Amino acid sequence: MSIRGKAFxxxxxxxxxxxxxxxxxxxxxxxxxxxxxxxxxxxxxxxxGFFCSxxxxxxxxxxxxxxxxxxxxxxxxxxxxxxxxxxxHVGHAAAAIAAGKCRVALITLAGLPRSQxxxxxxxxxxxxxxxxxxxxxxxxxxxxxxxxxxMHEYGTTSAQLAAVKVAASQHAQHNPNAMLRxxxxxxxxxxxxxxxxxxxxxxxxxxxxxxxALVVVAPEVAAGLSRPTVSVLGHGEAxxxxxxxxxxxxxxxxxxxxxxxxxxAGVTPADVDYASIYDSFTITVLQTVEDLGFCxxxxxxxxxxxxxxLAPHGALPFNTDGGGLCNNHPTNRGGxxxxxxxxxxxxxEANAPVQVPDxxxxxxxxxxxxxxxxxxxxxxxxxxxxx
Amino acid sequence: MTAELPAPAPAVNPETQxxxxxxxxxxxxxxxxxxxxxxxxxxRALCPDCASMRTEWFASAGRGRVYSYTLNHxxxxxxxxxxxYVLAYxxxxxxxxxxxxxxxxxxxxxxxxxxxxxVFHDTGEGSALPRFRPAAAN
Numbered sequence: 001m002s003i004r005g006k007a008f009x010x011x012x013x014x015x016x017x018x019x020x021x022x023x024x025x026x027x028x029x030x031x032x033x034x035x036x037x038x039x040x041x042x043x044x045x046x047x048x049g050f051f052c053s054x055x056x057x058x059x060x061x062x063x064x065x066x067x068x069x070x071x072x073x074x075x076x077x078x079x080x081x082x083x084x085x086x087x088x089h090v091g092h093a094a095a096a097i098a099a100g101k102c103r104v105a106l107i108t109l110a111g112l113p114r115s116q117x118x119x120x121x122x123x124x125x126x127x128x129x130x131x132x133x134x135x136x137x138x139x140x141x142x143x144x145x146x147x148x149x150x151m152h153e154y155g156t157t158s159a160q161l162a163a164v165k166v167a168a169s170q171h172a173q174h175n176p177n178a179m180l181r182x183x184x185x186x187x188x189x190x191x192x193x194x195x196x197x198x199x200x201x202x203x204x205x206x207x208x209x210x211x212x213a214l215v216v217v218a219p220e221v222a223a224g225l226s227r228p229t230v231s232v233l234g235h236g237e238a239x240x241x242x243x244x245x246x247x248x249x250x251x252x253x254x255x256x257x258x259x260x261x262x263x264x265a266g267v268t269p270a271d272v273d274y275a276s277i278y279d280s281f282t283i284t285v286l287q288t289v290e291d292l293g294f295c296x297x298x299x300x301x302x303x304x305x306x307x308x309x310l311a312p313h314g315a316l317p318f319n320t321d322g323g324g325l326c327n328n329h330p331t332n333r334g335g336x337x338x339x340x341x342x343x344x345x346x347x348x349e350a351n352a353p354v355q356v357p358d359x360x361x362x363x364x365x366x367x368x369x370x371x372x373x374x375x376x377x378x379x380x381x382x383x384x385x386x387x
Numbered sequence: 388m389t390a391e392l393p394a395p396a397p398a399v400n401p402e403t404q405x406x407x408x409x410x411x412x413x414x415x416x417x418x419x420x421x422x423x424x425x426x427x428x429x430x431r432a433l434c435p436d437c438a439s440m441r442t443e444w445f446a447s448a449g450r451g452r453v454y455s456y457t458l459n460h461x462x463x464x465x466x467x468x469x470x471x472y473v474l475a476y477x478x479x480x481x482x483x484x485x486x487x488x489x490x491x492x493x494x495x496x497x498x499x500x501x502x503x504x505x506v507f508h509d510t511g512e513g514s515a516l517p518r519f520r521p522a523a524a525n
Contacts, residue, residue: 133485196474244436244483
């Protein structure tokens, strides 16, 4: 069974704030839930499927469902694959809708890492932890390991990585809510402090409070709504594992999730008008565009340095909201905002200077966990409602 | 830059007790699958290559090459104040790539492919962290 055309994104909402010192995490989940439902023309009373991940406070999906008063739920899913979770949730929601398990699915994300930094690790340690954490891995340093190996094998340079940030900053200047709105040059990226070499501060995404939500609905629900909806055309997922000591730091799970999503949608990379590419770090984007087939493996550096990512006229306009590098990376999980910007593009509602003309097919890709160890990958292919 | 590198103790459980006890005696143990022969990393009771539960410990020669490395300037937890330090993957001669630190060299001495050998840093809790330094010339 394919999900192609069997579910539609009817509502999308990104919290406008990037620093929220005066609210609770549950409250921000509620604000984005209500925002996305209002965007769809629906209400909490219509929701019969609820999807959330590790950022939701309390016990799996139960605490937030209770807080929100979601008394009509028939389907819940708390898949946790880090920042890729929400991209996967859209696919899961579409499958549940196609199977008749629910009709109006709500997906929420929220967190306050900037105002209320969480305890170092609230998560029980995994079986691998004793063989990794004593050596002091940090999130940037693990992505730095991936960058170094990619440089070694393919000759990728720091200046090429910087081109990713430069493009994101060009886009962010048009987003009034973006956390970092000033365009930067490659030189400024290279001159920013080294965090974990070869990655500089400006190779890293922002840390922001905030959140976002999506509403995925059945075709018969979508037909009764006034706002433009977005068709879910294809979805693919693939965890990439450390693989019994054979870890390869030069590619991501997108090598599997991408082809699965393209096949289900019946399109190819050449058909994609706009792409939201997970951008926890510049290296994440560079590897992912290769792995999704937008350029040859190992040529991502030349591809991005050539201006491919610049909207609206680059070969692959990406992250037109400014992405995690400049706009927002709420609660250190960027998958939600990736889908939201793809929805804006397909509705023709991106910021005008970066709106891709006649945007018909969009891709949203999420990464989660760490490229330096084990990571989730989820790819969505979305289409304008008439596609 | 490595003299004061902290050596936080790992959490030890019945599945990994033998590994960590050996580190305290200066030995790096690996697991091998008795059915398919795969070397298993990180150590566990199951062979993830063939699903066998029949595994045995054996001693690594403790030599390998740097697969990737980074000089991290922003440590967290026990590593705060110990920066910069080198986080790396070393590919052991027996095959597995393991996360570790490189010690005993400055940044200019680091390279992908650098031959390295294991050293053990006592955690003070009955275990030692297997780290690597540039290999002595044979």
